Structures are given as C-alpha cells and as structure tokens.
Amino acid sequence: MTGMIEYLNSIWATVPADYQYLVIVTSQILAVAMTVILTVAFTTYFERKVIGYMQGRLGPNRVGPFGLGQPFADVLKLLIKEVIVPAKSNRFLFIIAPLLAITPALAAWAVIPLSDNFVIADIDAGLLYVLALTSVGVYGVIIAGWATNSKYALLGAMRSGAQIVAYEIAMGFALVGVLMAAGSLNLGDITRAQAGGFSHWFLFPLLPLFLVFFVSGVAETNRAPFDVTEGESEIVAGFHVEYSGVAFAIFFLAEYANIILISTLTSIFFFGGWASFFEGWTFLGEGHFLRQPSFFWLAAKISFFVFVFFWLRATFPRYRYDQIMRLGWKVFIPITIAWIAVEGVMSWLHWGPWSGSAG
Amino acid sequence: MNLTDLLPAAPEMTLLGLICVVLLADLFVEDEKRVITFWLTIAALFITGTSLVLTAQETRTVLFDGSYVSDPLSHVLKLTAVGVVAIGFMYARDYLHQNKLFKGEYYVLGLFGLLGTMVMISANSMLTMYLGLETLSLSLFALVAFDRNSATAAESAMKFFVLGAIASGALLYGISWIYGITGSLQFHEISEAIRTNPEINAVPLWFGLAFVIVGIGFKFGAVPFHMWLPDVYQGARSPVTLYIATAPKLAALALTLRILVDGFSGLHEVWQGMIMVLAVLSLVIGNVVAIAQTNIKRMLGYSAIGHVGFILLAVFCGTGQGYAAALFYTLTYVVMAAGSFGMVILLSRQGFEAELLSDFKGLNARSPWFAFMMLFFMFGLAGVPPWVGFFAKLNVISAVLDAGFPGLAVLMVLAAVVGAFYYIRVVWLMYFESAEERAILQAKVDTRFILSLNGLAVLAIGLMPGWLLSLCMRVLG
Amino acid sequence: MFQAVLFYFFAAALFAAALGVILSRNPVHAALFLVLAFFQSAVLWLLAEAEFLAIVLVLVYVGAVMVLFLFVVMMLDVDVERVRGGLTRYAPFGLLVAALMVIELVQVIWFRGRTDAGLGGFQPTPDGYSNTKALGAILYTEHVYAFEIAAVILLLAMVAAITLTMRKRPGLKVQNIAEQVAVKAKDRVRIVKMETEKRQ
Secondary structure, rough: OOOHHHHHHHHHOOOOOHHHHHHHHHHHHHHHHHHHHHHHHHHHHHHHEEEEEOOOOOOOOOOOOHHOHHHHHHHHHOOOOOOOOOOOOHHHHHHHHHHHHHHHHHHHHHHOOEOOEOOOOOOOOOHHHHHHHHHHHHHHHHHHHHHHOOOOHHHHHHHHHHHHHHHHHHHHHHHHHHHHOOOOOOOHHHHOOOOOOOOHHOOOOOHHHHHHHHHHHHOOOOOOOOOHHOOOHOOOOHHHHHOOOOOOHHHHHHHHHHHHHHHHHHHHHOOOOOOOOOOOOOOOOOOHHHHOOHHHHHHHHHHHHHHHHHHHHHHHHOOHHHHHHHHHHHHHHHHHHHHHHHHHHHHOOOOOOHHHHOO | HHHHHHHHHHHHHHHHHHHHHHHHHHHHOOOHHHHHHHHHHHHHHHHHHHHHHHHHHHHEEEEHOOOOOOOOOHHHHHHHHHHHHHHHHHHHHHHHOOOOOHHHHHHHHHHHHHHHHHHHHHHOOOOOOHHHHHHHHHHHHHHHOOOOOOOHHHHHHHHHHHHHHHHHHHHHHHHHHHHHHHHHEEEHHHHHHHOOOHHHHOOOHHHHHHHHHHHHHHHHOOOOOOOOOHHHHHOOOHHHHHHHHHHHHHHHHHHHHHHHHOHHHHHHHHHHHHHHHHHHHHHHHHHHHHHHEEHHHHHHHHHHHHHHHHHHHHHHHHOOHHHHHHHHHHHHHHHHHHHHHHHHHOOOOOOOOOOOOHHOHHHHHHHHHHHHHHHHHHHHHHOOOOOOOHHHHHHHHHHHHHOOHHHHHHHHHHHHHHHHHHHHHHHHHHHOOOOOOOOOOOOOHHHHHHHHHHHHHHHHHHHHOHHHHHHHHHHHH | OOHHHHHHHHHHHHHHHHHHHOOOHHHHHHHHHHHHHHHOOOOHHHHHOHHHHHHHHHHHHHHHHHHHHHHHHHHOOOOOHHHHHHHHHHHHHHHHHHHHHHHHHHHHHHHHHHHHOOOOOOOOOOOOOHHHHHHHHHHOOOOOHHHHHHHHHHHHHHHHHHHHHHHOOOOOOOOOOHHHOOOOOOOOOOOOOOOOOOOO
C-alpha cells in the first residue's frame, strides 16, 4: 500500500508545476462546491424539521432514519420530472436563467476562508468580490421573470430586482464599517483582526451594522419575511412560476446556497469566522481543543445563522412591499451611514477597538 | 500639508457646509415657517461673502495639487456671484410665496448652483472646470423645471437638459483630445506643454480646442449655440430666469478666461477666429431678433445673446485691456440683468406673469419710482451715457480698436444702436402709453429697497466707473 | 504566453458582445449583451492587475446600473420593427463617430509616442503593490478636490431628483409609522366596568 502511494507521489512530482497547480485548485473547487451542494440538501431537511417543530409537527420522518433520506428523494423526484418550456417564452434565456442564479452563489465561495489555512483564492479585494457576485445573482431572477413571458413572473422579478438593489446599498455600507474596523478587504485578514476571544469580535463595536447586514442578507435572499418575490398569495410563485423539474431545482439550490453564504459571511464579518468562542478562557487549560480555532467553530456559527433564517420564517408575517422599501431606504441606510460616521470619529480619536487598527 | 494651507479654499468649504445645514434645517421646518429657510439661505450667503472678503489676497495661490486656484480675479467674480444670487433670492421671495413655489429646495438648488459657479471660477484644471460646470448645470436644469405644474417650464427644462448634455459631451470630447496631446489637464501645464513642444500646435490640438469652444459657446449662449437660451428664459419662472441670467454668466466668463487665457494663450491666433465668428453672429442675431419679441423675458434673452457678443469680442482681442473690458462688461451686465428681471418679478402677482412688453404700458402712472428704475436698467443695457452700460461698451470698443480691428468696432456700434431701439421701446411704453392694468404693486419694503439700490448702482457706477475699471485692470493686468 | 492567449480570448469575446449590443433586435438581448461586455472588460482589467476597477465595474455597472436599465427595457414594449429601421438609418453617422474615435486614438498614441518613451505593454508591478491601495491614496490626496466635488454632484442630483418627483397628492392615503408606533393602548381600547346583570 505504501508502495502504491510512493509510486503515485513520484508520478505527481514529474507533472509540470502549472498543471500541478491546476489539478490542486480544481480539486479544491470541486470539494468546496460539492460540500455546499450537499449542505444545501440537508439544509432543506433542516428547514422542514425546524419549522415543523416550531409549529408542533414532526416534519419529514418517513424516508430513511429520522427522515434523513428526504432530500435525496426530493432531488430524485425533481430530476426525473419534465422541464416544461412555455410556448411563447424566450427559450434560450429561460434555460440559462437558473444557471445565472446558481453560478454566482457558488463562485462566491472561492474567496471564503473556511479555516486559517484553507481558502481557494486568497485575494486582496475579497470583500468587494463577494459583494459584486451577490449583486450579479439578481440577473438569474430578473431574466427568469422576463423570459417566462408571464405577468406573475415579471412582477416577481421586478419586485426582486428592486429589493435586491435597495438592500445591497445598506449591505455595502455595513461592510464599509467592517473593513474600516479590520483595515483590510481580505476575508482572511478580517477574521484574523478579530482574534483574541469573543470580546474582540466585531459583533460588539459594530452591533447596528451586524443587524443591518444580517437583515439585509435575509432580504437579498428573498426569504421570509421579505419573500414578496414569491408571494404565493398574490403572484402565485413569482419569477419561477413556470419552472419545473431540474430548472426549478437549480433555483431552489441557488436560494439555499445563498442562505448558507449569507450565514457564512455574517459569521466571518461579525463573529470571528473560525475563531473559538473560548479563545482566552484559561480555566480550560493550555491547548484545550475548545480553545483552538478550527473549521468546526465556523460550521457551528453558520448552522446557527441558518437556523435563525428558518426561525424568522416560522415567526414573522410577510412584509408589505412599500414597507420593505421604507425599511431599506429610510431606516437601514441612515443607520449604516450614522454608524460609519461614529466609527470614523472613534478611530480618529483612537478609541475602543480602533485604537490599534487606525492608521 | 496643514489645514491652514487650505485657507484660500475656505469660501467653497464654508458654502458646502452651510448648504448641508440649510438642507437639513429645511427638513424640520413646517410649511408655514418656510421663511426660516429663506433667512438661513441669506445668512449662508452672507457668511460665504464674509469668508471671501477675509481670505482675499493679492497673490495667486494654487491648491489641491494644481486643481484649485485662488487669485484676485476669482475673488472679484465670486463676490459678485454671491451678491447677485443673494439679490435674486430677495427679489424672488414674494413671487414664490404667491405662486406656491416657496420651498426649501429652491434655495438649496440655488446654493448648489452658486457652489458650482465658484468651483468653475477657481478651477485650475479641466477636471475641476468640468465638475463645476456639471454642478451648475444640474442645479439649473432642476430649477427651470421647478414649477411642476407649468408645461412650458417642463418643456424648456427638457430642451435645456438635452442641449446642455450635448454641450457637456462636446466639451468633454475636446478635453479628451487636449489631454491626449498635451498630457495634462491643468491649465498652466497645458500652456507649458504648448510652449515647450511647438510641434504639438497642429490640427489635432486645434480640433480639441474647437470642441472646447463649442462648450463655451453653449454655456454663454452664443450663436449658433444659443437655441436653448430664449426658450429657457421664457419658459422658466421669472426668479429662475433671473438666476440663469446672472451667476452662470460669471461662470461662463471664468470658463472662457481660464481655458483660453490660462491654458491656451499660446494658441491665440487659432482661437481668435473661432471666437470672432461666435461673437459677430451673436451680436447681429441677438440684437436683430430681439426687436421682434413681444415677451420681455424672451426679448431680454435675445438681448443677452447680443451682450455675449460684446463680451466675446473683448476676449477676442487677446490683450490685457480686452480681458479687463470683458470682466467689466460681465460684472456690470450681471447687475443690470438682475435689476431688469427684478422688475419683471416685481410686476408679477399671484396667477399673473408680467412677461409681455404690453404689461409695462403706463407703468409711470402706477409707480413713477419703479418706472424710473426700469428706465435706469433699460438705458444701462442700451448703453446710454452716463449709465454704466455705456462705459462697458466703450471699453470693449476701444480694446477692439487698440487690437487693430476697426471693422468690428463699427459693427459693435451698429449693434448697440439696434439694441437701443428695443430697450428704449420699453421706456416709451412705460411713459407714453396708457396703462391697461391699474393694480398697485405689492412688494415688501426690503424688496423695493434693494431694487432701488440696484437701479441707483447702475447709475452710480456709470458716473464713477474709474474704480471698477482700475479694479478690472489690476485683476487681469 | 498564457496571458496573451487569455487576453485575446476575452478581447474577442468583448468585441463579440459589443457587436451583439448594436446588432441584436430585441432590446433586452442588447442590454444583456452589454452586461456581457462589461464582464469581459472587467476580466481584461483583471489581466492588467487592476482588480479594484474590475470588481467595481461589475459591482456598480453590472450589479446596479444595468439591473435598473433592464427594468426599464423590460417594462417598455419596444417596437422591434422600428428599431430595425434605425440601424440602417443611423449607421453612417455611427460609422463617422467611430472613425473619429479611431483617428483620435491613433493621434493620441502617435503624439504620446513622440513625447514620452512610448506606450509599453502591461508593466509588471512590484511585490506587495496593491492596486486598491494606490487608487485610494491618489483619490484622497492628489484628486481630493475633484473627488469631493463629484460627491457634491451626486448629492445635488439626489436633491434635484427628489424635488422634481416628490409631491404630496391630496387624498393619497399614507402610513405614518411614527404615529402608529406612538399609539398607546388607552387611545384605542376602552375598558368598561359593568354591573353584572342578575340572572333572570
């Protein structure tokens, strides 16, 4: 067996460096993307369970132990269904729209550091890259709405587009606060700037920005209580009213991938990413595993925020459209601007957490 | 770099800060107490003017890595701009009240326009010049369309916007050529590049310059780029017309002097011809077409085109004397234009625009004093001695004669004579026709007082033009 | 070598997308081609190591401006036949402008070539050089004045747009949220004490 590994290693060493790089990066991408997709599958199960318990039901419990096979049953069902393309629709755009929705949701993972030493692309402008990609995600929705050639779909798409553009501004401003505190646009550096126990997390100095960012994230993903895009009571199912089978499954995948992405970003920007909650707690003893930063801390934080997404869905009634716009433009944007001003003054005076990072 | 180094730019910073104060304060003012916004605006203008006086200095200072210049010319122009904007706001107060247009945004937009004017006046690079121009134009577009219920205002605003956008495009296109060839956006560096590399003085640079001059022509409203001017003057509400007729003219003069004199004095022979065409066409068409007008705002619009002809001919000379004459002409013209539109505003009432020439009939019977003031403005604009317009025209004509263009001087005299016809017609209407309208003028005391001062100033400067002339000579000598 | 291949690939894609913008008959397709063109130019900027500009191009133009643009185009029912007619009618003018721009570029490069050392290819940047940082440094020092005025223009545009569009129409029902929140229970609910009725 060891001979086999050595043999493979010797072959690997003969491969030119460029190709080695290509192979490594490709396998990293595949690993992350597959993980995300699998997580999405179980997230749907998680959602149904969470909401089920909150509503005093059991949730899925038939397929496999504890109903764990349910996601796979759903996927299989959707895969073998026919994709119906409406007669008067724009065929090319109708087909390509789900792909435009899923691609940015997966591509954003390229710059996300999953632990101290694992990130696919360690680029300087990572935060901007994430923002750019989340803003591109809206194309899938509006192209789907238009290409379907249906009033409901178009209305849903318009609502979604306006909503995403509006909340993106608040989100961007909230991130300006983060990058001011961290002094970097690199997601890894932002996480490292929060090292040293949970009192160093940006959650506390940037509390208003955290709330704005997370709620904007909920609005960006068109989740309840901001799900007027789908609004089944008014416009049937919004932009994906005519989608079926795999095409629908891909929209579904994109939505949940975005939920996980927003949860991850919230964990990284405000909750110290992979940093441990117990980092400075000496009673646990030197080198105790709970004090070590690791991927599992990040996973725990992501899971918590995903849970919050479902919690919101189970508890809040849907916002009215004008209320959504009011919240975005008249409440969130002023809050972020005010807090950035506060931050500017504080870092200028070298107060609080900015004492070190202020230049 | 200390903060005190930026002191010469304090007026702009002060104004910007005060604009924000007015904008925010206006949010919390109830509709009945909107007059608070008005007085805040006047206070802002007063503070800006004070800071201009306090920071004025004889020397030329360049700031912000060459994008801002502070020199005596800029102080004179800025102070005048602040003054005429304040006067315009004072005149407009009652009018806006009566026409239900008394809103804080009017003042905020006006102040933004003033800021744009000041930025243009102090621009030392194409970039700041362009940005100032956009600030000014944008607030003008919004001001023209300010009366939402007026179809003519909307139409003229649209026309203004489209033509203004084309002009900006032309200007930017020209700037891009100039930047590509000289490698700089700053006027003194452009001038330096032309001096050190004579071989770049060729068709491509002239091509860029031509586009820049198209932009200048649009901004001034010189023929053949004057199409927007009469329509906007007529379509906009009278206070807005007053605004457009005053501060932007100062900005346009700054645009011309900074680009052509600071930047392209080395290419004087090249731009002289282009400016001459614009000026001569403006003189002829502006003055001749003005005769045919029955609407006084439109008539004053065409007469403004004629006056632009004079200003451009003064610049055309390319001598210090010519530039000083252009400055003198612009400053005095702005004062007279403010007064004449002030009269139009004064005669208007709720639901009635005194914009026809016939509305001035028999004004003498209704209000001898203001008829007398209107006579001052009309004689001033016509160039009757001893009112100030006469000296302004005389300066330009003598500058053109000194530069060796007697033919142009003759043309200017002819244009002035033609112009005198339609100005004096207004005086005739006021004194020798009987009134169709008997209503009493209902302006507040402060408005009447300032309008009277404005009229007397037209005469007083005309009687003693020496100090202003020497100031202009010193500023541009 | 690899960079050159990428450059030509994306440049060709950019060219094709730009052609698509002007040649496609459906305005929505044209707008989407424009989005594609923005993406390709962003990639070209990335190749030139101007990553900040590239990402901002995607963020601002693709993410916000073009979305609103698409909104308008999708809402309008554009007459395809008339759009087709416009192409041939305006083509000579378009060609003229294009020719002018080509001349300009050639002239500029020619003059630059004579005055400066000439235009090189992409210069390799030193290690640790951050495009984003350099851009920020120059914006907030050398061009701070122009930068601030540009900000003023944006503020002005906002004020102007709101002035021209916002008006209070009579009879329009609006929700006053501050008022709703300020409501106390005693304003809405009246608790009445009543004598219990005797059982009949």
